[in-house]
Amino acid sequence: DLLLNYYSESCPNAEDIIKQEVTDLYNEHGNTAVSWVRNLFHDCMVKSCDASLLLETVNGIESEQASERSFGMRNFKYVSTIKEALEKKCPLTLGGPRIEMKTGRRDSKESYGNFVEESLPNHNDSITLVLSRFQSIGLDVEGIVALLGGPRIEMKTGRRDSKESYANFVEESLPNHNDSITLVLSRFQSIGLDVEGIVALLGAHSVGRTHCTNLVHRLYPTVDPTLDPQYAEYLKGRCPTPNPDPKAVLYARNDRETPMILDNMYYKNLLGHKGLLIVDQQLTSDPTTYPYVEKFAADNGYFQDQFAKAVLLLSENNPLTGADGEIRKDCRYANSI
Ligand code: HEM
Ligand SMILES: [Ca+2]
Ligand SMILES: [Ca+2]
Numbered sequence: 001d002l003l004l005n006y007y008s009e010s011c012p013n014a015e016d017i018i019k020q021e022v023t024d025l026y027n028e029h030g031n032t033a034v035s036w037v038r039n040l041f042h043d044c045m046v047k048s049c050d051a052s053l054l055l056e057t058v059n060g061i062e063s064e065q066a067s068e069r070s071f072g073m074r075n076f077k078y079v080s081t082i083k084e085a086l087e088k089k090c091p092l093t094l095g096g097p098r099i100e101m102k103t104g105r106r107d108s109k110e111s112y113g114n115f116v117e118e119s120l121p122n123h124n125d126s127i128t129l130v131l132s133r134f135q136s137i138g139l140d141v142e143g144i145v146a147l148l149g150g151p152r153i154e155m156k157t158g159r160r161d162s163k164e165s166y167a168n169f170v171e172e173s174l175p176n177h178n179d180s181i182t183l184v185l186s187r188f189q190s191i192g193l194d195v196e197g198i199v200a201l202l203g204a205h206s207v208g209r210t211h212c213t214n215l216v217h218r219l220y221p222t223v224d225p226t227l228d229p230q231y232a233e234y235l236k237g238r239c240p241t242p243n244p245d246p247k248a249v250l251y252a253r254n255d256r257e258t259p260m261i262l263d264n265m266y267y268k269n270l271l272g273h274k275g276l277l278i279v280d281q282q283l284t285s286d287p288t289t290y291p292y293v294e295k296f297a298a299d300n301g302y303f304q305d306q307f308a309k310a311v312l313l314l315s316e317n318n319p320l321t322g323a324d325g326e327i328r329k330d331c332r333y334a335n336s337i
Contacts, residue, residue: 006158019143021082033144034208035075046173048318050162056332062167150262151304160325181282199292200306205254206266212239212250228273267297
């Protein structure tokens, strides 16, 4: 099962090491924090919080990162930075239970010199024997939401990694930016979130950015009438043409007021008709979601409590535990590769 402080015996410093790395990365590139929040969503919604998202395209495996839905995701390379720090610093001497051993073994007649290297790991082999790669993301989000001014969320650890990529499930698991509110709600309800939790979770769009390709249909040829006209003018300045080159780094911030703080400004923006994506703005037009938009807009503390609850629920979607899945040696590839 997932536990609080799962590695307390096998690697007591694991969580501190990860938190330190995450904080260092945040201080260097604040937007790494933002990416981990989105990573949690894109991994956990697709089957399980099992790092399936981290697998790269290789040997006929198609990465989930290649999906249209993953457009704009960034900073994957820093997962390795965190992983390397763990390998370097985490003591290989593992704590564990007291084990009562049987005796009566006899001695071999020969030496097995040839088998030593293939049998014994080397001093620089990976600590991933004990640590699930995706812990880094799970723990990242815990610390990172706090770095971003959001609530501190105590997360359980002990998730194991998937053996495969679920690229085929990405589109049916993750809503699209222009999907109907009914579809959005049903996707999240399928992992056990209620309407209030869903509205809270979308508050993650209080940080980060959206590329023009995801926006221009609300600006051209005519401006979406649910968008504040002045705000639309601003967005047109950010996205000056109806057909932006998808490779160009043209984007608008999700929350122009407090772009790097995970706060309830998102809901205030929605009430001011400044929702960026169609799925965002729809939260104000649906009678089941609207009351929560108002409630969160009025009370940041209340929003943070609901956000924390919803993130916890998301982070515990269908985890691989026990003998399920595996512990990847390299988080980018299944061990069988
Ligand atoms: C209906 C559900 C959702 C849809 C359709 C959606 C869609 C999107 C899109 C299209 C972007 C912009 C990507 C780009 O152009 O670069 C984005 C960004 C983002 N999303 Fe969502 N999202 C949803 C829910 C969530 C949830 C539940 C979370 C986290 C709990 C989340 C976290 C983020 C973050 C942090 C960003 C900014 C990423 C960055 O700046 O690198 N989203 N989302
Ligand atoms: Ca997954
Ligand atoms: Ca904000």
